[in-house]
Amino acid sequence: MQITRQSPTAQAGGSLELVLQLPGVVADDDQIIVTVHEPVVNEAAFLRSIEGQGLGGVLASRTVDLWDLDPDAWGLVAVEFPLSSSDKNAIRIARPGVYPMTVEMRTGSQELIGRIVTHLIRLGEEPSQKLPVVLVTKISNSPDNTDTSDVVALWLDVLAEHADIPVTITLHPNLLDDISNGAAEIRFQNIETLHQFVHSSFVPTNEATLEDAGLSFELSTLLELGSEQLRRLGTLAPPTLWVGHGSADAAQVDHRWARGIREVIVEASSLSPVPPQAPRGPVEVLGADANVRALIVDRLSVKERHDTSASQAHRLLAHLATIAFTEQPTPLIVLDLSADARDVDFAAAFLRGLSNLFLVEPVPASAAITQSLLLEDGELQQYRLRTRLSSTTEDFTGYREAQRHLAAFRSMIRDEDAAEHNEMAQDLLFSLSSDSSPLDQRALWESIVSDVRGQTSLIDIPPDESIQLTSQKASVPFSFQNRADIPLRVELRIIGEKLTVEDFDDGESTTLVLGPGVTTHRFQLRALGSGSFPVTIELHSPDGGLLVGRAQAAIRATTPTGVGLGLTIGAAVFLAVWWIIDTKRRKARLS
DSSP states (O other): OEEEEEOSOBOTTSEEEEEEEOOSSOOTTOEEEEEEEOOOSSHHHHHHHHTTOSOOOEEEEEEEEHHHHOOOTTSEEEEEEEEESSOTTSEEOOSSEEEEEEEEEEOTTOOEEEEEEEEEEEOOSOOSSOEEEEEEEEEOOOTTOOOHHHHHHHHHHHHHHTTTSOOEEEEOGGGGGGGTTOHHHHHHHTSOOSOEEOOOOSSOOOHHHHHHTTOHHHHHHHHHHHHHHHHHHSOBOOTTEEEOTTOOOHHHHHHHHHTTOOEEEEEGGGBSSOOSSOOSSOEEEEOSSOEEEEEEEOOOSOOOTTOOHHHHHHHHHHHHHHHHHHOSSOOOEEEETTGGGOOHHHHHHHHHHHTTOTTEEEOOHHHHTTSOOOEETTEEOEEEBOOOSOOOOOOOHHHHHHHHHHHHHHHHSOGGGOHHHHHHHHHHHHTTOTTSOHHHHHHHHHHHHHHHHHHHTTEEOOOSEEEEESSSEEEEEEEEEEOSSSOEEEEEEEEOTTEEETTSSSSSEEEEEEOSEEEEEEEEEEESSSEEEEEEEEEEOTTSSOEEEEEEEEEEEOSOOHHHHHHHHHHHHHHHHHHHHHHHHHHHHHO
């Protein structure tokens, strides 16, 4: 048996309404018995009552036959009892408070079939001092594989419906992609709400890991992209505020402190040691290198085995009401609507009930965290954050290799031809998401490298050949084929110990633009020696990051160079002089 709907609050003169989901097999003589007990006197008594302990005296009990309730085809029955402060025929609840209430289902022979403990919240006059409550939530992928776009749209609809209850929202905008033109997003954008979005990266990231890996620029880019998108959706929280949602530790806070975070909202489990009860007000938390203001999330009323979203939400409302009725001075409570795998149905039921619970005053997190820090015996309450959750060093070698290839490819193409590059660059950046598995990351990085190499392989360099120089300097044609559909820019290098290229830009290389098809360029080659010697022809990306192609050629210089010609003339002069002297000697002998 479960409660699927319940009156969030009640007053004398009103009524108690319950909708029950009955077990699969029932009999007409089965009975529903509702028993109301004395109100709880403090929070400890409330927690005991959840377990069915210390329920106190019985104030009223009502029994109704199942036959009279007329269950529908799905086993749902509605139960309603009038409430009064004096009428004997109604359930009498004389004073405001939180009343434990048991709902039992028994057979006609009084055998127990099922039992639920819930609470009746009896309101009185509106109090002068209300219980301040900070609400945060994280909209993320659905744990039960529900379509993500549906989950995000449902959250936005619920938050829009309760625009006057401030909720501090963590949302990574990549989840909005599937609903970028959806009615839920448009509706949320077009209404005025008290909600605030925490500055968040476009995709979820482990900031400490990325910082340690030297990827600060990428992290900053993701944060700028995320905040820009969230700004279009609604109001941003102060940039100094961060909400941990279970991921906070000393390293995460220290890294965020370096980029300006000064206030955090974290769970008690993020503290070391974990306090027996979350401090209910602003405190100071200590990282390894940074101290920040903090609010600590209170885990009130965890989910029970028989719970529905409605019954769990009502128990949380009853818990808040108990604190409001019994705690003085009034504490500050921080609740995470998405904690413990709570879903959007829970949030809808809770916010709907909270609208009727005037004992409570929801306040923005950004305002609550600036209140005076809690003191204990005149000293600030300080808590130390737990050490880093994971010290495993991630390998980003594949990321950097893909990044190098993309940068090289970008230097080869025009701005108007960069669409494919930009798409790959975005995929590469988003692969840093902490939601991506290492296997998926490596696959993407390797595919980018493969795609870039496939693009650059469309340039054909001249095959190995022999180049004949019949003079010391000659204009030699070089032909390149570009099999791509767009022009590609490359850097040509012709490397040889006995060769210079006179019209290269820097004496060693020149930049070419190769249009689709075959492109021929002529270059002035100067041989520094005669004979045959090797030359290497290379094509590089203009940024120098990638070798596109390489070929070998042989230069055959058959005409004497300047040095060779000088030696030849010198030898000829020597022979001529020697011949003249030798001739004179012979004539002298004959005479």
